[in-house]
Amino acid sequence: MNTRSRTRGIFQSSNPYLTEENFKKSGSEIEYADEDRMTVTGAVNKTFLLGSILLAAAAVSFTFTSPILTWGGAIGGLIVVFLTARKVEKAATYAPLYSILEGFFIGGITAMYAAAFNGIVLQAVTLTFAVFFAMLAIYKSGLIKVTKSFRSGIMMATFGIFILYMVSMVLGFFGIQMPFLHQATPLTLIISLGILAIAALNLLLDFDQFEKGEEYGAPIHMEWFAAMGLLITLVWIYVEILRILAIFTSRD
Numbered sequence: 001m002n003t004r005s006r007t008r009g010i011f012q013s014s015n016p017y018l019t020e021e022n023f024k025k026s027g028s029e030i031e032y033a034d035e036d037r038m039t040v041t042g043a044v045n046k047t048f049l050l051g052s053i054l055l056a057a058a059a060v061s062f063t064f065t066s067p068i069l070t071w072g073g074a075i076g077g078l079i080v081v082f083l084t085a086r087k088v089e090k091a092a093t094y095a096p097l098y099s100i101l102e103g104f105f106i107g108g109i110t111a112m113y114a115a116a117f118n119g120i121v122l123q124a125v126t127l128t129f130a131v132f133f134a135m136l137a138i139y140k141s142g143l144i145k146v147t148k149s150f151r152s153g154i155m156m157a158t159f160g161i162f163i164l165y166m167v168s169m170v171l172g173f174f175g176i177q178m179p180f181l182h183q184a185t186p187l188t189l190i191i192s193l194g195i196l197a198i199a200a201l202n203l204l205l206d207f208d209q210f211e212k213g214e215e216y217g218a219p220i221h222m223e224w225f226a227a228m229g230l231l232i233t234l235v236w237i238y239v240e241i242l243r244i245l246a247i248f249t250s251r252d
Contacts, residue, residue, distance in 0.1 A: 054100075057102075069105075077102040080098040091224035094228070202236070203234075
């Protein structure tokens, strides 16, 4: 069996997040030269690159707002996430494509919220960075340990939220809204903050992937995968904060 086939067998997963065991297996079962192994620095650099691509695409979509760009980017980005989870060795190709598509979505959504709510975008961006650095500090301090059970719990909660949003989107096509997601009520606030908390805790999994990838000597394409995973989480946090601010700003 060649290296490409073995890599596919190890990393193929139906879940966008890899477990720690996958990183460990990739480093122990396949021999890579040092320059072909994942490093934290490499993953960080690729995160900045993907972020820059996303911002450039977002600027285009924000300037030339179009439902096709916005929702085409959202659907296309979701498809690319699943493709990457299935073909992790192609992450170097899929990750930039995801950044472009998700950038179109973010730019369009941001333009919509900016037009409807004055100052909300700056607040959302500020809060997103605040959440990121707060979770990074928590991770570095060891206050919350990313154990196998912790990772499994967060992944299950994330999948549950994904299903909830998919159901809400489908119902929306028929003019039906879930009150606890869209109305400015105390229950909506509690649920929304809970969802935001799960999104923030996903950052701990992303940070852990960066370190575990280097520790276990994962192949270099995992830098792209880890960087893409972090970007996915940051986009989720940003959109969730925008949604929460919009709901409760419109109540005033």
